[in-house]
Structures are given as C-alpha cells and as structure tokens.
Amino acid sequence: MSHPWRPSEFYPDPAIEILDESFRPYRINSAAVERIATGCRWAEGPVWFGDHGCLIWSDIPNDRMLRWDERSGAVSVFRQPTGYANGNTRDRQGRLITCEHLGRRVVRTEPDGSLSVLADRYEGKRLNSPNDVVVKSDGSIWFTDPPFGLLGDYEGRRADAELPTDVYRIDGASGRIDKVADGIDRPNGLCFSPDESILYIVECGTSPRSILAFDVGHKGARLENRRVFIDAGPGTPDGMRCDIAGNLWCGWGMGNPDLDGVMIFNPQGRPIGRVRLPERCANVCFGGPMGNRLFMAASQSVYALYVNTRGVAGG
Numbered sequence: 144m145s146h147p148w149r150p151s152e153f154y155p156d157p158a159i160e161i162l163d164e165s166f167r168p169y170r171i172n173s174a175a176v177e178r179i180a181t182g183c184r185w186a187e188g189p190v191w192f193g194d195h196g197c198l199i200w201s202d203i204p205n206d207r208m209l210r211w212d213e214r215s216g217a218v219s220v221f222r223q224p225t226g227y228a229n230g231n232t233r234d235r236q237g238r239l240i241t242c243e244h245l246g247r248r249v250v251r252t253e254p255d256g257s258l259s260v261l262a263d264r265y266e267g268k269r270l271n272s273p274n275d276v277v278v279k280s281d282g283s284i285w286f287t288d289p290p291f292g293l294l295g296d297y298e299g300r301r302a303d304a305e306l307p308t309d310v311y312r313i314d315g316a317s318g319r320i321d322k323v324a325d326g327i328d329r330p331n332g333l334c335f336s337p338d339e340s341i342l343y344i345v346e347c348g349t350s351p352r353s354i355l356a357f358d359v360g361h362k363g364a365r366l367e368n369r370r371v372f373i374d375a376g377p378g379t380p381d382g383m384r385c386d387i388a389g390n391l392w393c394g395w396g397m398g399n400p401d402l403d404g405v406m407i408f409n410p411q412g413r414p415i416g417r418v419r420l421p422e423r424c425a426n427v428c429f430g431g432p433m434g435n436r437l438f439m440a441a442s443q444s445v446y447a448l449y450v451n452t453r454g455v456a457g458g
Contacts, residue, residue, distance in 0.1 A: 148421055148444070151175045158404075158419040159448070165409060166416035169390070174449035176418060179438075180211050180218045185298065186440035187382070188231040188275070190239065191430025198430060200440050201228040203244065203298045211445065213431070226250075227292060227299045230275035230332075230382065230426070232458060234315075235282055242273035244292025244299035249273050249284065249313070261313050262286070262320050268305040275332045275382055275426070278457045279339055281363060282315025285323070287330035287344065310344060312364065323366045324357060332382035332426065335359075336410070337389055337455045342366060345380045345393075352380055354393070354408075373412050378402050382426025382440075384458040386450075390415070392437060396423030405439055420446055429454025 151158060156175035161167050180186075184204040191198055196213040199221050207223035208231075222228075226243035234240055239252040240261070247270045248263035261284060263270055272292025277285050289308045292299025310324040310333070324330070328348030335342055344355045356372035359365075373380070373391075379402070383393040389410035395417075396403035404420040405427060422442035430436050434453035439446040 148178050148181070150177060160417045160419065161415075162417060163409075163413065163415035166407060169386075169388075169407070169416065169451050171449050171451050176420070177447050178444050179216065179447050180209065181444040183209070183443050183445075185425070186442060186445055187229050187425045188242070189426060189428040189430075189438045189440045189445065190231040190233060191428055191438065192233070193430065193432065193434075194237065198428075198438055198445070199231065199239070200438075200445060201225065201231060201241075203227055203229055206245075208241075229273070229292070229298075230286070232276050232278055234278045234284065235280070235457075240276055240278065240284060242276050242286060244272040247272055247292070249276060249286055261318065262311065265306060265309075265311065265320055265322065271304050271306060271308060272299055274330070277334055279315075279335065279363065280457065283364070284313040284315065285333060285342065286311055286313075287333055289329040289331060289347070291329075308348070310366075314364075321364070323364075324369070327355065332380065332394070334383050334385045334391070334458050335455065336385055337387055339363065343372060343383065343385070343391060345383065347379070347381070351375050351377070354380055354383070354391070354412075373408055378406065379423070380406070381424070384427050384429060385455050386429070386452040387455055388452055390452070392427050392429075394424035394426050394439070394441075396420075396441075403441070405437070418448060428458060 155172040183202040188201040208221040210221040226245040230242040331345040352375040354373040357366035358368040360367040379397040381394040405418040407416040424441040
C-alpha cells in the first residue's frame with residue numbers, strides 16, 4: 144500500500160520550511176513538492192541525464208533501476224537485474240557510474256550498454272557493498288563501502304565482510320584504487336563542496352549519526368583534517384548533494400515522521416531549511432534543464448521540487 148500523498152493546494156507550499164532567513168532566497172514561492180513516481184520498495188541513487196531528459200534511480204530490493212521521462216512523465220524499467228544497485232552518478236564523459244551490492248563493486252555503463260568493472264577488490268580482498276559515489280573534476284571516482292548489502296538477503300546477499308568500512312578513490316587515468324579514509328563506522332553518502340576543497344561523508348554507524356568533513360589535500364588525492372561537521376541528533380542523514388552556494392541538501396528521516404524529508408545546511412553547518420515529505424528520504428540529486436530541480440528518492444516514491452539554486456557537477 145502506497146503512502147498517502149496530497150500535493151499542496153496553495154503557494155507557498157508549507158512543506159518547504161524556512162528555518163533561517165538565509166534560506167528564503169532558495170525557496171521559489173510558486174513551486175511545490177511533486178511526487179513523480181511511486182511503487183518502489185527502497186528508492187535510492189537518483190541521477191539526472193539532461194541529454195536524455197530523464198531521471199534514473201535504483202530500487203534496491205527489487206533489483207532494478209527505473210527511468211522517469213521528464214516530457215511524458217512515464218516511468219519505465221531502465222535495467223533489471225542490476226546487482227542490487229545503490230548509488231549512481233555520471234562521470235565527466237557522461238557515463239553512468241553505479242555502486243552494486245550483489246557484485247560488491249563499482250561499475251561503469253558504456254555507450255553500448257555493456258558494464259566495465261572499475262573496482263571490486265582492494266589489496267586482494269573483496270569490497271563490502273559500495274554504497275554512494277561522486278566524481279571529481281579530475282575524473283577520479285570516490286565511493287563509500289559500508290556493509291549493508293552483506294547484512295541480509297533483501298538488498299544483496301548475506302556474506303562476511305573482508306574489509307573494514309572505508310572510503311576509496313579510483314584514479315581517473317590509471318584506474319588505481321586507493322583508500323582515502325578509514326576508521327569511519329559505516330560511511331554512507333558523500334559529496335564535494337563547490338570548489339572540491341572539502342569532502343563531506345555521512346557516518347551512519349554511530350549514534351547519533353554525523354556528517355564528517357575532510358580537507359582534500361595532497362594534490363586532490365587524499366583526505367586530511369577529519370572533523371564532525373554536523374551532529375545529526377535524532378535525525379538519520381543518508382545521501383546528500385551540494386549546491387553551488389555550498390549548502391548541503393541531505394536525505395533525512397526514519398523513526399520519526401516529523402523528521403522525514405530533506406534537511407538543508409549552510410556551509411557553516413547551520414540548519415537553514417527543510418523539505419517535509421511523507422516518507423523518509425534516502426538520497427537526492429539536482430537536475431532539470433537548468434539544474435535547479437531537486438529530485439528526492441524517498442522510500443517508496445520519488446519527489447521533485449524546483450529551487451532557486453543549482454547543484455554542483457559530479458554529484
């Protein structure tokens with residue numbers, strides 16, 4: 144049974160909350176939250192394909208990826224099976240990069256539809272279950288590797304972990320895989336600041352969860368100066384993306400309906416806004432012709448909202 148959903152009948156949509164006056168310029172008063180798709184089991188990893196006018200996302204337990212056509216509004220199966228795909232992004236050549244739970248790997252979809260394996264092992268040991276992924280302007284691919292796909296047979300297959308839960312970088316030129324951060328308890332969502340000087344990573348194995356910040360040093364290939372950027376308190380951040388002003392738009396919720404939706408933090412880590420949804424939001428991306436439409440993968444459904452900002456490239 145799908146969640147009840149009733150769009151706002153007036154503007155501004157009360158689901159878009161201003162927590163700090165600095166958020167007001169980002170809200171479009173005549174834009175409302177829209178539900179563009181439903182019927183998923185666990186929606187994740189939205190990624191925008193502007194050249195095709197579509198959104199693609201993962202429905203992990205159903206082992207499929209879905210496609211929403213912007214022009215017609217039609218939803219179709221993009222790929223099935225998918226190896227229980229989770230996070231997705233595009234590289235700087237526009238190719239789809241996907242994290243797979245079942246194959247315990249990161250893959251790239253080539254123009255002919257074939258898959259190239261970019262990473263499935265580190266120092267001879269199998270990865271856990273790559274979760275989320277971003278691409279830096281130098282072509283390097285950064286991904287998190289928590290154990291969620293190994294914990295049961297719903298979003299992957301039960302298996303023993305061979306590696307700790309770390310964060311990795313794939314060199315865009317050589318394909319070399321390096322560990323860039325360790326000691327993170329179940330790293331999840333990640334994204335770069337607009338100038339790529341900071342990498343944000345959700346640590347979801349702690350209570351409360353936190354969003355960590357790292358300086359990107361050593362010619363952009365390593366992480367330094369780990370710090371807690373946001374203490375989530377009762378919230379459960381998952382996936383996130385950054386806009387061009389440096390604000391973090393974070394999937395949020397679970398356990399408390401009052402928390403379900405998207406939380407927005409400014410570059411100093413202060414909460415400035417939120418988008419209320421009737422379901423927990425796992426991940427987000429920016430898209431649309433102008434890059435100013437926020438797509439929110441939220442449990443059984445996908446929602447969209449026009450905002451007065453744009454997402455940074457590589458997310």
